[in-house]
Amino acid sequence: MRISRRDLVKMGLAAGTALSMPSAARAQAAPTAARTVRMVKGGDLRVFDPIFSAALITADHGAAIYDTLFSLDSKLMPQPQMVGKWDVSNDKKTYTFELRDGLGWHDGSPVTAADCVASIRRWGQVAPGGQLLMDRAKDISKKDDKTFTVTLKERLGLLSDILATVSTPCLFIMREKDASGPATEQVTANIGSGPFKFNEALAKPGASFTYDRNDQYVPRSEAPDGLAGGKIAKVDRVIWDNIADEQTAIAALQSGEIDYFEQPSIDLLPMIESDPSLELQVLDKAGEDMYLRVNFLQKPFDNVKARQAMLHLIDQESILRAAFGDPQYFQTVTSIFGNGTLYSNDENTGWYKKGGDPERAKQLFKEAGYAGEKVVILQPTNVATFSNASQILAAALRKIGVNAELAPSDWGGIVARRANKGPIENGGWSLFITSDSDFVFGDPVGQVTLAANGDKGWYGWPTNDEYEALRAQWADVGTLEERKALARKMQRIWWDFVGDLRLGQFFSPVARRKTLTGLIGMPTIVPMWNMQKV
Numbered sequence: 001m002r003i004s005r006r007d008l009v010k011m012g013l014a015a016g017t018a019l020s021m022p023s024a025a026r027a028q029a030a031p032t033a034a035r036t037v038r039m040v041k042g043g044d045l046r047v048f049d050p051i052f053s054a055a056l057i058t059a060d061h062g063a064a065i066y067d068t069l070f071s072l073d074s075k076l077m078p079q080p081q082m083v084g085k086w087d088v089s090n091d092k093k094t095y096t097f098e099l100r101d102g103l104g105w106h107d108g109s110p111v112t113a114a115d116c117v118a119s120i121r122r123w124g125q126v127a128p129g130g131q132l133l134m135d136r137a138k139d140i141s142k143k144d145d146k147t148f149t150v151t152l153k154e155r156l157g158l159l160s161d162i163l164a165t166v167s168t169p170c171l172f173i174m175r176e177k178d179a180s181g182p183a184t185e186q187v188t189a190n191i192g193s194g195p196f197k198f199n200e201a202l203a204k205p206g207a208s209f210t211y212d213r214n215d216q217y218v219p220r221s222e223a224p225d226g227l228a229g230g231k232i233a234k235v236d237r238v239i240w241d242n243i244a245d246e247q248t249a250i251a252a253l254q255s256g257e258i259d260y261f262e263q264p265s266i267d268l269l270p271m272i273e274s275d276p277s278l279e280l281q282v283l284d285k286a287g288e289d290m291y292l293r294v295n296f297l298q299k300p301f302d303n304v305k306a307r308q309a310m311l312h313l314i315d316q317e318s319i320l321r322a323a324f325g326d327p328q329y330f331q332t333v334t335s336i337f338g339n340g341t342l343y344s345n346d347e348n349t350g351w352y353k354k355g356g357d358p359e360r361a362k363q364l365f366k367e368a369g370y371a372g373e374k375v376v377i378l379q380p381t382n383v384a385t386f387s388n389a390s391q392i393l394a395a396a397l398r399k400i401g402v403n404a405e406l407a408p409s410d411w412g413g414i415v416a417r418r419a420n421k422g423p424i425e426n427g428g429w430s431l432f433i434t435s436d437s438d439f440v441f442g443d444p445v446g447q448v449t450l451a452a453n454g455d456k457g458w459y460g461w462p463t464n465d466e467y468e469a470l471r472a473q474w475a476d477v478g479t480l481e482e483r484k485a486l487a488r489k490m491q492r493i494w495w496d497f498v499g500d501l502r503l504g505q506f507f508s509p510v511a512r513r514k515t516l517t518g519l520i521g522m523p524t525i526v527p528m529w530n531m532q533k534v
Contacts (some may be wrong), residue, residue, distance in 0.1 A: 031236035034533055037516060038239045040249045042263040043383060043411030045209055045240065048198075049187040051123050051179075054168035054448055054458065055415045056436075056524065063227075063525050064211050064238070065106070066172035066192035069097065069116065070164035072522065074226035076439070078164035081220070081228060082111070082173060082193075095150045095159060096143070102218030105175055106191045113142035118179035120150075123171050125183040129162035129446040130171070131456065132475060158445060158475050166227070166437075166524040167446035195219070195233040195529045211238045211528065224530050226522050234518065234532040244382040244410060253278060253511060259533065261511040262526070265384040266325040272511045280509035283521035286439040289338050290323070290389065290503040291449065293460040295430050298423055300375065305368035307498035311351045313361035313396055320504040322392045323385040330506040333438075336450065336494050339505050341442025342480065343487035348495040362400040374424050375404045378432035380411040386433045389503060393431070418459045432459075437523035438505055444490065445474050452499050462499040 030036075041060065047053035050062030071081040080086065084100030103111035117140050124130035124137075139151040150159070163171055178187045190198035195217045202210040219230035241258055243249040250268055252258045254275055264272060264280075272278050292310070300306040320330040334352045337343040375397060379390040390406060397404035407429065409417070414432060422428040436449065444450040451471065454463035470490045477483045510526075512519065518531040 035236040036239065037235050037237070037260065037528075037531060037533060038241055038258040039260040040243050040252070040258055040262060041240050043380070043415075044206065044242045044244075046205075046412030046415055047186065048190055050172050051126065051169045051174075051183050052186045053415060055411075056168065057411075058415075059168045059170055059524065060526050060528075061198075061209075062170065062172040062192075063194070064196040064528050065190060065194045065198050066174065067103070067194045067231075068164070068171055068227075069173065070160055071227040072164050072166055073228040074522075076226070076523075078160040079225070079228035081164075082116075092155045092157070093138075093152045095152075097148055097150070099146045100220070103193055104216055104218075105193050106197050106214065106216075108216075109175075110145075111173070111193050112145045112176070113148035114145075115176045115179065116173055117142055117148050118176040119173045120171065122174075122179045122181070122183050123169065126448075126456075127165070127167075127169050127171070127446070128444075128448055128451045128453075128457075129158075129165050129167070131453075132156070132445055132472070133159070133162055156475055161443075162446060165443065165446035166522070167440040167443055167448060168436075168524065169448070170525070193217075195231045196238065207242055209240045211240075212236065219529075224520065226520065227525060227527060231527070231529040233529050238528050246384060250511070253513065256513065259513045259516040263383060263385070263508060264511045266329055269326075269509070277513055277515075278511055279514050280511055281519065281521070282507055282509045283519060283526060284437050284439075284523050285521065286338075286340055286437050286523055287505050287507045288435040289333055289438050289441060289505050290319075290385070290433060290435040292393070292501040292503055293418075293432055293434065293449075293458075294462075294498070294500055295428070296454075296461050296463060297421055298428055298430065299373045300365070300368055300370045301430060303368040304497055305364045306370060308351075309361040309364035309368065310501055311495070311498055312353070312357040312364065313400065314501055314503065315354075315356035315392075315396065316502070316504045317354060318356075318396075319389045319392050320506065322388040323504075324506050324508075329508070330504055333502045333505045336441065336491050336499070336502070337444075337487055338438040338441035340438050343442050343444075343484055345484070345488050345491060347488040348492040351495065356396070358396070358400050365400065365402060370402070372403050375402055375430040376407050376424050376428070377404060378414045378417060378429050379406045379408045380414050381408045382410045385506070385508070386411075386435075389433050393433070421461070433503065435506075439523040444471050444487075449500060452494075452497070460500060462497070464493060464497045464499065467493040467497070467499070 043057050050058045068081050070078045073079050083097050085098045124134035136152050138153045142148045196211040197214050199210040213233040213236050222229040253261050294301045316332040324330045333339045334349040335344040380386045394404045420428050440447045448458040451457045452462040452464040452467045
Protein backbone atom coordinates (compact mmCIF):
# COMPACT_ATOMS: atom_id res chain seq x y z
CA MET A 1 0.00 0.00 0.00
CA ARG A 2 2.18 3.38 -0.46
CA ILE A 3 2.54 6.67 -2.10
CA SER A 4 3.30 6.87 -5.81
CA ARG A 5 3.48 10.13 -7.67
CA ARG A 6 3.59 8.21 -10.93
CA ASP A 7 0.76 7.04 -13.06
CA LEU A 8 -0.20 3.45 -13.78
CA VAL A 9 1.86 3.22 -16.97
CA LYS A 10 5.08 4.22 -15.22
CA MET A 11 4.36 1.83 -12.36
CA GLY A 12 3.81 -1.01 -14.79
CA LEU A 13 7.09 -0.24 -16.52
CA ALA A 14 8.95 -0.17 -13.22
CA ALA A 15 7.51 -3.50 -12.13
CA GLY A 16 8.34 -4.95 -15.52
CA THR A 17 11.90 -3.72 -15.24
CA ALA A 18 12.30 -5.45 -11.89
CA LEU A 19 11.43 -8.79 -13.41
CA SER A 20 13.05 -8.47 -16.83
CA MET A 21 16.54 -7.78 -15.49
CA PRO A 22 18.97 -10.60 -16.27
CA SER A 23 19.60 -12.78 -13.25
CA ALA A 24 23.14 -12.81 -11.92
CA ALA A 25 22.82 -16.43 -10.89
CA ARG A 26 21.21 -19.49 -12.39
CA ALA A 27 18.17 -20.95 -10.67
CA GLN A 28 19.30 -23.62 -8.28
CA ALA A 29 18.29 -27.22 -8.84
CA ALA A 30 14.67 -27.78 -7.90
CA PRO A 31 14.29 -28.99 -4.30
CA THR A 32 12.21 -32.05 -3.55
CA ALA A 33 8.45 -31.68 -3.06
CA ALA A 34 8.93 -32.40 0.65
CA ARG A 35 11.20 -29.34 0.90
CA THR A 36 8.98 -27.07 -1.22
CA VAL A 37 5.89 -25.19 -0.04
CA ARG A 38 3.38 -23.89 -2.57
CA MET A 39 1.11 -21.06 -1.45
CA VAL A 40 -1.81 -19.18 -2.98
CA LYS A 41 -1.74 -15.71 -1.47
CA GLY A 42 -4.54 -13.18 -1.13
CA GLY A 43 -3.91 -11.51 -4.47
CA ASP A 44 -1.23 -11.18 -7.13
CA LEU A 45 2.16 -9.64 -6.35
CA ARG A 46 2.55 -6.65 -8.70
CA VAL A 47 4.64 -4.18 -6.67
CA PHE A 48 7.84 -5.52 -5.09
CA ASP A 49 9.16 -2.55 -3.15
CA PRO A 50 7.65 -2.70 0.39
CA ILE A 51 8.39 0.97 1.04
CA PHE A 52 6.91 2.17 -2.25
CA SER A 53 3.75 0.11 -1.58
CA ALA A 54 2.01 -0.80 1.68
CA ALA A 55 0.03 -3.69 0.13
CA LEU A 56 0.03 -6.63 2.52
CA ILE A 57 1.25 -9.05 -0.15
CA THR A 58 4.19 -6.71 -0.80
CA ALA A 59 4.90 -6.63 2.94
CA ASP A 60 4.97 -10.45 2.99
CA HIS A 61 7.41 -10.36 0.07
CA GLY A 62 9.48 -7.83 2.03
CA ALA A 63 9.46 -9.97 5.18
CA ALA A 64 10.82 -12.92 3.20
CA ILE A 65 13.78 -11.23 1.52
CA TYR A 66 14.59 -8.27 3.79
CA ASP A 67 15.25 -7.96 7.51
CA THR A 68 14.29 -5.39 10.14
CA LEU A 69 16.13 -3.55 12.89
CA PHE A 70 13.51 -4.52 15.47
CA SER A 71 10.58 -6.97 15.35
CA LEU A 72 7.49 -7.60 17.47
CA ASP A 73 7.42 -10.71 19.62
CA SER A 74 4.30 -12.75 20.36
CA LYS A 75 3.38 -10.31 23.14
CA LEU A 76 3.57 -7.51 20.56
CA MET A 77 6.63 -5.98 22.21
CA PRO A 78 9.61 -4.70 20.15
CA GLN A 79 12.77 -6.84 20.25
CA PRO A 80 16.15 -6.33 18.51
CA GLN A 81 16.44 -8.20 15.19
CA MET A 82 19.32 -6.87 13.04
CA VAL A 83 20.43 -4.79 16.00
CA GLY A 84 22.85 -6.54 18.35
CA LYS A 85 23.27 -3.87 21.02
CA TRP A 86 21.73 -0.47 21.55
CA ASP A 87 21.63 2.24 24.20
CA VAL A 88 20.26 5.71 24.79
CA SER A 89 21.92 8.79 26.27
CA ASN A 90 20.97 10.18 29.67
CA ASP A 91 18.95 13.00 28.08
CA LYS A 92 17.03 10.39 25.98
CA LYS A 93 17.89 12.21 22.77
CA THR A 94 20.71 10.13 21.28
CA TYR A 95 20.21 6.46 20.39
CA THR A 96 23.18 4.32 19.36
CA PHE A 97 22.57 1.07 17.47
CA GLU A 98 25.19 -1.59 16.73
CA LEU A 99 24.40 -4.28 14.14
CA ARG A 100 24.80 -7.91 15.14
CA ASP A 101 27.39 -10.15 13.50
CA GLY A 102 26.70 -12.24 10.40
CA LEU A 103 24.47 -9.86 8.42
CA GLY A 104 25.04 -10.05 4.67
CA TRP A 105 23.24 -9.11 1.47
CA HIS A 106 22.15 -11.75 -1.02
CA ASP A 107 24.81 -10.43 -3.42
CA GLY A 108 27.53 -11.37 -0.90
CA SER A 109 28.34 -7.90 0.42
CA PRO A 110 28.07 -7.09 4.16
CA VAL A 111 25.20 -5.11 5.65
CA THR A 112 26.51 -1.78 6.97
CA ALA A 113 25.30 1.08 9.11
CA ALA A 114 25.13 3.23 5.96
CA ASP A 115 22.49 0.84 4.57
CA CYS A 116 20.42 1.30 7.71
CA VAL A 117 20.69 5.09 7.66
CA ALA A 118 19.61 5.30 4.00
CA SER A 119 16.73 2.87 4.60
CA ILE A 120 15.42 4.81 7.61
CA ARG A 121 15.55 8.08 5.67
CA ARG A 122 13.69 6.64 2.67
CA TRP A 123 11.07 4.92 4.84
CA GLY A 124 10.68 8.14 6.79
CA GLN A 125 9.37 9.89 3.68
CA VAL A 126 6.16 7.84 3.58
CA ALA A 127 5.46 5.92 6.81
CA PRO A 128 3.61 7.97 9.46
CA GLY A 129 5.91 6.77 12.23
CA GLY A 130 8.91 7.45 10.03
CA GLN A 131 7.65 10.93 9.26
CA LEU A 132 7.36 11.62 12.98
CA LEU A 133 10.91 10.35 13.49
CA MET A 134 12.26 12.53 10.67
CA ASP A 135 10.44 15.58 12.06
CA ARG A 136 12.15 15.09 15.41
CA ALA A 137 15.54 13.94 14.16
CA LYS A 138 18.46 16.30 14.40
CA ASP A 139 20.73 13.77 12.73
CA ILE A 140 20.75 10.14 11.59
CA SER A 141 24.24 9.04 10.63
CA LYS A 142 26.69 6.16 10.70
CA LYS A 143 29.37 6.08 13.37
CA ASP A 144 31.32 3.21 11.83
CA ASP A 145 30.51 0.29 9.53
CA LYS A 146 28.42 -1.47 12.18
CA THR A 147 27.13 1.44 14.26
CA PHE A 148 24.76 4.32 13.59
CA THR A 149 23.12 6.96 15.75
CA VAL A 150 19.78 8.72 15.82
CA THR A 151 20.03 12.13 17.47
CA LEU A 152 16.74 13.83 18.30
CA LYS A 153 15.76 17.46 18.74
CA GLU A 154 13.15 16.32 21.27
CA ARG A 155 12.48 13.04 23.01
CA LEU A 156 10.67 10.19 21.27
CA GLY A 157 10.03 7.44 23.80
CA LEU A 158 8.24 5.28 21.22
CA LEU A 159 11.31 5.01 18.98
CA SER A 160 11.82 1.24 19.25
CA ASP A 161 8.06 0.68 18.77
CA ILE A 162 8.16 2.84 15.63
CA LEU A 163 11.16 0.94 14.23
CA ALA A 164 9.39 -2.40 14.90
CA THR A 165 6.02 -1.41 13.43
CA VAL A 166 3.93 -3.94 11.52
CA SER A 167 1.77 -1.12 10.15
CA THR A 168 2.77 -1.12 6.50
CA PRO A 169 5.08 0.12 5.14
CA CYS A 170 7.31 -1.64 7.66
CA LEU A 171 10.93 -0.58 8.03
CA PHE A 172 12.66 -3.20 5.86
CA ILE A 173 16.39 -2.51 5.52
CA MET A 174 17.70 -2.23 1.94
CA ARG A 175 21.13 -1.70 0.44
CA GLU A 176 22.28 1.91 0.54
CA LYS A 177 22.35 2.11 -3.26
CA ASP A 178 18.72 0.93 -3.43
CA ALA A 179 17.50 3.11 -0.56
CA SER A 180 19.24 6.27 -1.79
CA GLY A 181 16.37 7.16 -4.16
CA PRO A 182 13.05 8.71 -3.18
CA ALA A 183 10.28 6.53 -1.78
CA THR A 184 8.09 7.63 -4.68
CA GLU A 185 10.29 5.70 -7.12
CA GLN A 186 10.15 1.93 -6.97
CA VAL A 187 13.31 -0.04 -6.16
CA THR A 188 13.78 -2.51 -9.01
CA ALA A 189 16.22 -4.89 -7.33
CA ASN A 190 15.00 -7.68 -5.07
CA ILE A 191 18.21 -8.10 -3.08
CA GLY A 192 17.83 -8.21 0.66
CA SER A 193 19.54 -9.81 3.64
CA GLY A 194 16.64 -11.93 4.86
CA PRO A 195 16.10 -15.68 5.24
CA PHE A 196 14.85 -16.15 1.66
CA LYS A 197 16.13 -15.02 -1.73
CA PHE A 198 13.84 -13.93 -4.55
CA ASN A 199 14.50 -16.19 -7.54
CA GLU A 200 14.51 -13.79 -10.51
CA ALA A 201 15.14 -16.59 -13.01
CA LEU A 202 11.94 -18.42 -12.07
CA ALA A 203 9.72 -15.34 -11.75
CA LYS A 204 6.59 -15.69 -13.88
CA PRO A 205 4.51 -12.51 -13.45
CA GLY A 206 0.83 -13.35 -13.26
CA ALA A 207 1.57 -17.05 -12.71
CA SER A 208 4.09 -17.66 -9.91
CA PHE A 209 7.01 -16.30 -7.91
CA THR A 210 9.71 -18.40 -6.28
CA TYR A 211 11.71 -17.86 -3.09
CA ASP A 212 14.76 -19.97 -2.19
CA ARG A 213 16.23 -20.48 1.27
CA ASN A 214 19.18 -18.16 1.91
CA ASP A 215 21.91 -20.59 2.98
CA GLN A 216 24.09 -17.69 4.15
CA TYR A 217 21.50 -16.19 6.50
CA VAL A 218 22.57 -16.19 10.16
CA PRO A 219 19.48 -16.20 12.39
CA ARG A 220 19.41 -14.86 15.92
CA SER A 221 20.13 -17.43 18.61
CA GLU A 222 16.77 -16.95 20.35
CA ALA A 223 13.83 -19.24 19.56
CA PRO A 224 11.23 -17.83 17.15
CA ASP A 225 8.76 -15.67 19.05
CA GLY A 226 6.20 -13.89 16.91
CA LEU A 227 8.17 -11.98 14.29
CA ALA A 228 11.18 -11.79 16.64
CA GLY A 229 13.84 -14.34 17.54
CA GLY A 230 15.52 -16.70 15.12
CA LYS A 231 14.19 -16.62 11.56
CA ILE A 232 14.97 -20.19 10.51
CA ALA A 233 13.97 -21.25 6.99
CA LYS A 234 13.01 -24.91 7.38
CA VAL A 235 12.16 -25.49 3.70
CA ASP A 236 14.34 -24.99 0.65
CA ARG A 237 11.81 -23.27 -1.59
CA VAL A 238 8.50 -21.45 -1.38
CA ILE A 239 6.41 -20.82 -4.50
CA TRP A 240 3.55 -18.34 -4.64
CA ASP A 241 1.10 -19.60 -7.25
CA ASN A 242 -1.43 -17.12 -8.62
CA ILE A 243 -4.75 -19.00 -8.86
CA ALA A 244 -7.54 -16.47 -9.20
CA ASP A 245 -10.44 -18.95 -9.22
CA GLU A 246 -11.32 -20.13 -5.70
CA GLN A 247 -12.76 -23.49 -6.72
CA THR A 248 -9.58 -24.25 -8.65
CA ALA A 249 -7.46 -23.24 -5.66
CA ILE A 250 -9.46 -25.45 -3.28
CA ALA A 251 -9.22 -28.38 -5.69
CA ALA A 252 -5.43 -27.85 -5.83
CA LEU A 253 -5.28 -27.75 -2.04
CA GLN A 254 -7.28 -30.98 -1.72
CA SER A 255 -5.11 -32.78 -4.27
CA GLY A 256 -1.88 -31.62 -2.65
CA GLU A 257 -0.78 -29.46 -5.58
CA ILE A 258 -0.63 -26.50 -3.17
CA ASP A 259 -0.13 -26.46 0.60
CA TYR A 260 -1.74 -23.15 1.64
CA PHE A 261 -4.69 -21.01 0.50
CA GLU A 262 -4.86 -17.59 2.15
CA GLN A 263 -8.37 -16.28 1.66
CA PRO A 264 -11.03 -18.97 1.21
CA SER A 265 -14.59 -17.65 1.06
CA ILE A 266 -16.72 -18.37 4.09
CA ASP A 267 -19.10 -20.52 2.02
CA LEU A 268 -16.17 -22.84 1.23
CA LEU A 269 -15.21 -23.40 4.86
CA PRO A 270 -17.56 -26.37 5.46
CA MET A 271 -16.01 -28.16 2.46
CA ILE A 272 -12.52 -27.52 3.84
CA GLU A 273 -13.48 -28.61 7.35
CA SER A 274 -14.91 -31.88 6.03
CA ASP A 275 -11.64 -32.83 4.32
CA PRO A 276 -9.45 -34.85 6.76
CA SER A 277 -6.26 -33.70 5.00
CA LEU A 278 -7.01 -29.97 5.46
CA GLU A 279 -7.17 -27.57 8.38
CA LEU A 280 -8.40 -24.02 8.95
CA GLN A 281 -6.26 -21.69 11.04
CA VAL A 282 -6.81 -18.07 12.10
CA LEU A 283 -3.33 -16.53 12.04
CA ASP A 284 -4.28 -13.04 13.19
CA LYS A 285 -6.26 -13.52 16.40
CA ALA A 286 -7.01 -9.78 16.51
CA GLY A 287 -9.13 -10.12 13.39
CA GLU A 288 -9.19 -7.67 10.51
CA ASP A 289 -11.13 -4.46 10.03
CA MET A 290 -12.52 -3.88 6.56
CA TYR A 291 -12.70 -0.23 5.55
CA LEU A 292 -13.56 2.03 2.64
CA ARG A 293 -11.07 4.57 1.32
CA VAL A 294 -12.54 7.69 -0.24
CA ASN A 295 -10.77 9.90 -2.80
CA PHE A 296 -10.61 13.40 -1.28
CA LEU A 297 -9.11 14.86 -4.47
CA GLN A 298 -11.98 14.26 -6.90
CA LYS A 299 -15.72 14.92 -7.07
CA PRO A 300 -17.98 14.15 -5.36
CA PHE A 301 -15.94 13.19 -2.31
CA ASP A 302 -13.87 16.36 -2.25
CA ASN A 303 -16.99 17.69 -0.49
CA VAL A 304 -17.36 16.74 3.18
CA LYS A 305 -21.13 16.40 2.82
CA ALA A 306 -20.69 13.62 0.27
CA ARG A 307 -18.32 11.82 2.62
CA GLN A 308 -20.79 12.22 5.49
CA ALA A 309 -23.47 10.81 3.20
CA MET A 310 -21.45 7.60 2.96
CA LEU A 311 -21.43 7.31 6.77
CA HIS A 312 -25.21 7.18 6.75
CA LEU A 313 -25.47 5.01 3.63
CA ILE A 314 -23.25 2.17 4.84
CA ASP A 315 -25.16 -0.86 6.11
CA GLN A 316 -22.37 -2.79 7.81
CA GLU A 317 -24.47 -5.89 8.53
CA SER A 318 -25.54 -6.18 4.89
CA ILE A 319 -21.99 -5.77 3.63
CA LEU A 320 -20.61 -8.24 6.17
CA ARG A 321 -23.24 -10.85 5.32
CA ALA A 322 -22.42 -10.53 1.64
CA ALA A 323 -18.69 -10.75 2.29
CA PHE A 324 -18.56 -13.38 5.05
CA GLY A 325 -21.95 -15.09 5.28
CA ASP A 326 -21.85 -16.59 8.77
CA PRO A 327 -22.20 -14.01 11.61
CA GLN A 328 -19.81 -16.04 13.78
CA TYR A 329 -16.99 -14.67 11.62
CA PHE A 330 -17.84 -10.96 11.79
CA GLN A 331 -19.05 -8.00 13.84
CA THR A 332 -19.63 -4.31 13.26
CA VAL A 333 -17.04 -1.68 14.16
CA THR A 334 -17.54 2.06 14.66
CA SER A 335 -14.30 3.20 16.28
CA ILE A 336 -11.40 4.36 14.13
CA PHE A 337 -9.21 2.57 16.71
CA GLY A 338 -10.82 -0.79 15.99
CA ASN A 339 -12.78 -3.09 18.28
CA GLY A 340 -10.07 -4.68 20.39
CA THR A 341 -7.40 -2.04 21.03
CA LEU A 342 -6.80 -0.03 24.20
CA TYR A 343 -8.15 3.06 22.47
CA SER A 344 -11.42 1.75 21.00
CA ASN A 345 -14.22 4.16 21.97
CA ASP A 346 -17.72 5.34 21.05
CA GLU A 347 -17.06 9.07 20.60
CA ASN A 348 -19.13 10.75 17.83
CA THR A 349 -20.70 7.51 16.58
CA GLY A 350 -24.29 8.72 16.56
CA TRP A 351 -24.34 8.35 12.78
CA TYR A 352 -24.33 4.55 13.14
CA LYS A 353 -27.71 2.97 12.54
CA LYS A 354 -28.46 -0.68 11.89
CA GLY A 355 -29.41 -0.91 8.23
CA GLY A 356 -28.00 2.55 7.53
CA ASP A 357 -30.09 5.63 6.69
CA PRO A 358 -30.38 5.89 2.89
CA GLU A 359 -32.71 8.90 3.00
CA ARG A 360 -30.26 10.90 5.10
CA ALA A 361 -27.47 9.87 2.74
CA LYS A 362 -29.52 11.02 -0.27
CA GLN A 363 -30.15 14.39 1.37
CA LEU A 364 -26.46 14.89 2.16
CA PHE A 365 -25.46 14.11 -1.44
CA LYS A 366 -27.95 16.78 -2.50
CA GLU A 367 -26.46 19.28 -0.02
CA ALA A 368 -23.02 18.43 -1.43
CA GLY A 369 -24.18 19.58 -4.85
CA TYR A 370 -23.89 16.13 -6.38
CA ALA A 371 -24.66 16.49 -10.09
CA GLY A 372 -24.47 12.93 -11.39
CA GLU A 373 -20.68 12.58 -11.44
CA LYS A 374 -19.54 9.01 -12.00
CA VAL A 375 -18.41 7.23 -8.83
CA VAL A 376 -15.94 4.46 -9.66
CA ILE A 377 -15.52 1.63 -7.14
CA LEU A 378 -12.40 -0.50 -7.61
CA GLN A 379 -13.54 -4.13 -7.41
CA PRO A 380 -10.96 -6.92 -6.81
CA THR A 381 -12.44 -9.92 -8.58
CA ASN A 382 -9.91 -12.35 -7.09
CA VAL A 383 -10.64 -11.35 -3.47
CA ALA A 384 -14.18 -12.63 -2.96
CA THR A 385 -14.86 -10.76 0.30
CA PHE A 386 -13.93 -7.34 -1.09
CA SER A 387 -15.58 -8.09 -4.43
CA ASN A 388 -18.90 -9.00 -2.81
CA ALA A 389 -18.75 -5.97 -0.51
CA SER A 390 -18.03 -3.70 -3.50
CA GLN A 391 -21.13 -4.98 -5.29
CA ILE A 392 -23.34 -4.30 -2.24
CA LEU A 393 -21.85 -0.81 -1.96
CA ALA A 394 -22.48 -0.06 -5.65
CA ALA A 395 -26.10 -1.23 -5.37
CA ALA A 396 -26.70 0.97 -2.30
CA LEU A 397 -25.30 4.03 -4.11
CA ARG A 398 -27.40 3.41 -7.23
CA LYS A 399 -30.51 3.01 -5.11
CA ILE A 400 -30.21 6.62 -3.89
CA GLY A 401 -29.48 7.96 -7.38
CA VAL A 402 -25.67 8.00 -7.41
CA ASN A 403 -24.03 7.10 -10.74
CA ALA A 404 -21.93 4.26 -9.33
CA GLU A 405 -19.81 2.01 -11.54
CA LEU A 406 -17.69 -1.00 -10.64
CA ALA A 407 -14.17 -1.21 -12.10
CA PRO A 408 -13.28 -4.91 -11.93
CA SER A 409 -9.67 -6.14 -11.94
CA ASP A 410 -7.51 -8.43 -9.88
CA TRP A 411 -6.04 -7.11 -6.64
CA GLY A 412 -2.70 -6.39 -8.28
CA GLY A 413 -4.45 -4.06 -10.70
CA ILE A 414 -6.09 -2.20 -7.84
CA VAL A 415 -2.77 -1.81 -6.01
CA ALA A 416 -1.47 -0.13 -9.15
CA ARG A 417 -4.53 1.99 -9.99
CA ARG A 418 -5.22 3.39 -6.54
CA ALA A 419 -1.98 5.44 -6.74
CA ASN A 420 -3.53 7.49 -9.57
CA LYS A 421 -4.55 10.91 -8.25
CA GLY A 422 -6.17 11.97 -11.51
CA PRO A 423 -9.84 12.27 -12.43
CA ILE A 424 -12.00 9.33 -13.46
CA GLU A 425 -11.54 10.03 -17.16
CA ASN A 426 -7.77 9.70 -16.70
CA GLY A 427 -7.89 6.36 -14.93
CA GLY A 428 -8.63 7.68 -11.45
CA TRP A 429 -11.02 6.26 -8.89
CA SER A 430 -13.53 7.21 -6.19
CA LEU A 431 -13.72 4.34 -3.68
CA PHE A 432 -12.00 1.08 -2.84
CA ILE A 433 -12.26 -1.49 -0.05
CA THR A 434 -9.36 -3.06 1.83
CA SER A 435 -8.56 -4.29 5.34
CA ASP A 436 -5.88 -4.29 8.04
CA SER A 437 -5.39 -6.09 11.32
CA ASP A 438 -7.55 -4.66 14.11
CA PHE A 439 -4.32 -4.48 16.13
CA VAL A 440 -2.68 -1.80 13.98
CA PHE A 441 -5.56 0.63 14.48
CA GLY A 442 -4.34 1.07 18.05
CA ASP A 443 -1.22 2.78 16.64
CA PRO A 444 -2.10 6.18 15.15
CA VAL A 445 1.60 7.05 14.93
CA GLY A 446 2.43 4.07 12.73
CA GLN A 447 -0.84 3.14 11.00
CA VAL A 448 -0.87 4.92 7.65
CA THR A 449 -4.66 4.93 7.32
CA LEU A 450 -5.01 6.94 10.54
CA ALA A 451 -3.11 9.89 9.08
CA ALA A 452 -4.85 12.89 7.56
CA ASN A 453 -1.82 14.66 6.12
CA GLY A 454 -2.91 15.08 2.51
CA ASP A 455 -0.23 14.48 -0.13
CA LYS A 456 2.07 12.91 2.45
CA GLY A 457 -0.61 10.39 3.35
CA TRP A 458 -2.04 7.18 1.97
CA TYR A 459 -4.41 6.57 -0.94
CA GLY A 460 -7.46 8.80 -0.63
CA TRP A 461 -5.20 11.57 0.68
CA PRO A 462 -7.46 12.87 3.50
CA THR A 463 -6.54 16.24 4.96
CA ASN A 464 -7.43 17.75 8.33
CA ASP A 465 -4.99 19.97 10.21
CA GLU A 466 -6.89 19.92 13.53
CA TYR A 467 -6.83 16.12 13.60
CA GLU A 468 -3.15 16.00 12.62
CA ALA A 469 -2.25 18.41 15.44
CA LEU A 470 -3.80 15.96 17.91
CA ARG A 471 -2.13 12.94 16.28
CA ALA A 472 1.23 14.69 16.63
CA GLN A 473 0.72 14.73 20.42
CA TRP A 474 0.38 10.94 20.64
CA ALA A 475 4.08 10.18 21.09
CA ASP A 476 4.37 12.67 23.96
CA VAL A 477 1.34 11.68 26.02
CA GLY A 478 2.60 10.04 29.18
CA THR A 479 -0.18 7.81 30.52
CA LEU A 480 -2.72 5.35 29.16
CA GLU A 481 -5.63 7.42 30.43
CA GLU A 482 -4.27 10.54 28.71
CA ARG A 483 -3.94 8.58 25.46
CA LYS A 484 -7.50 7.31 25.77
CA ALA A 485 -8.73 10.89 26.19
CA LEU A 486 -6.69 11.98 23.17
CA ALA A 487 -8.12 9.08 21.14
CA ARG A 488 -11.66 10.30 21.85
CA LYS A 489 -10.80 13.81 20.65
CA MET A 490 -9.21 12.41 17.48
CA GLN A 491 -12.19 10.18 16.74
CA ARG A 492 -14.64 13.04 17.20
CA ILE A 493 -12.86 15.06 14.53
CA TRP A 494 -12.33 12.05 12.21
CA TRP A 495 -16.02 11.24 12.00
CA ASP A 496 -16.79 14.92 11.32
CA PHE A 497 -14.54 15.15 8.25
CA VAL A 498 -14.77 11.39 7.48
CA GLY A 499 -11.18 10.36 6.77
CA ASP A 500 -12.43 6.94 5.67
CA LEU A 501 -15.25 4.56 6.65
CA ARG A 502 -15.40 1.30 8.60
CA LEU A 503 -17.26 -1.65 7.10
CA GLY A 504 -16.84 -4.20 9.90
CA GLN A 505 -14.45 -6.61 11.59
CA PHE A 506 -13.92 -10.20 10.47
CA PHE A 507 -11.92 -13.26 11.47
CA SER A 508 -10.75 -14.99 8.33
CA PRO A 509 -8.95 -18.35 8.56
CA VAL A 510 -6.35 -19.57 6.11
CA ALA A 511 -6.70 -23.09 4.71
CA ARG A 512 -3.68 -25.39 4.76
CA ARG A 513 -2.81 -29.01 4.38
CA LYS A 514 -2.18 -30.68 7.74
CA THR A 515 1.29 -31.56 6.51
CA LEU A 516 2.20 -27.84 6.57
CA THR A 517 3.06 -26.88 10.14
CA GLY A 518 4.84 -24.12 12.04
CA LEU A 519 2.93 -21.14 10.63
CA ILE A 520 3.50 -18.05 12.78
CA GLY A 521 0.33 -16.13 13.61
CA MET A 522 0.85 -12.37 13.91
CA PRO A 523 -0.92 -9.19 12.79
CA THR A 524 -0.31 -8.05 9.19
CA ILE A 525 2.71 -10.21 8.25
CA VAL A 526 2.59 -13.89 7.23
CA PRO A 527 6.22 -15.00 7.55
CA MET A 528 7.64 -17.95 5.60
CA TRP A 529 10.34 -18.90 8.08
CA ASN A 530 9.65 -21.61 10.71
CA MET A 531 7.04 -23.42 8.57
CA GLN A 532 7.79 -26.95 7.41
CA LYS A 533 6.20 -29.97 5.74
CA VAL A 534 5.89 -33.21 7.66
